[in-house]
Amino acid sequence: MIYVVELPEQGKPRAWFAYDDEDFSRKVAASDPLQPWEIHDEVTARELLEDLGHPVLDAAARERFPAICALGDEHGWDTPLYRADHLLGRGVFRTEPVAERDALSAALAARGGVTSCIYWSDRDAIGAFEGADPRIAGKALWWARRTLYEQLVELEVLADDN
Known part of the structure; x- marks a missing residue:
């Protein structure tokens, strides 16, 4: 417990x-006040695009979602990206793992x-x-x-x- x-x-x-x-x-x-996926998430750039209705990386996806495309281009489209807004800042993704317990502890501390x-x-x-x-x-x-x-x-x- x-x-x-x-x-x-x-x-x-x-x-x-x-x-x-x-x-x-x-x-x-x-x-x-944040959504669960803002408190802690592990996702790839490809999955982010798919969640936004773009299952294919094309010119329209690059135009509409340049930040996600930059993450995919820089780190690889299937590299796990970690989000923990209370720890890293709003909307920040990084490739270094963020433990869920650390993210939840930061949510309580906030x-x-x-x-x-x-x-x-x-x-x-x-x-x-x-x-x-x-x-x-x-x-x-x-x-x-x-x-x-x-x-x-x-x-x-x-x-x-x-």
Whole structure:
């Protein structure tokens, strides 16, 4: 499981979980102003043209979509291109892989007024509850740890000893 503790600048912390990476991606996208393919995508220049209704690279495609054609000419038409607008900037594609988790983490980080602590496993979340994460450690952040604890108990990762 994946766990998130949101620490708003004002108000109480909130914890939520995702069953796996696919569920996490869906939940992040559901509350993000960008489309899922803007948050993270892997596509080729050829696929981009096809998505825009141009299955053939011709003069019309070059005239209407010069930026896509430039990507295809420069990097190859079947080379994977990665998009992650919160990480790379709006509409930027690059050939170096962008991990989906990094793109989703950046999407959460881009939300103003909220710090998100992401724990990629039960072990990481339990460790954070026990004080291993300084972002939610100490007396001042007791409510954040308690919120995480309640989420872990609800999912039966921890027993309710309190």
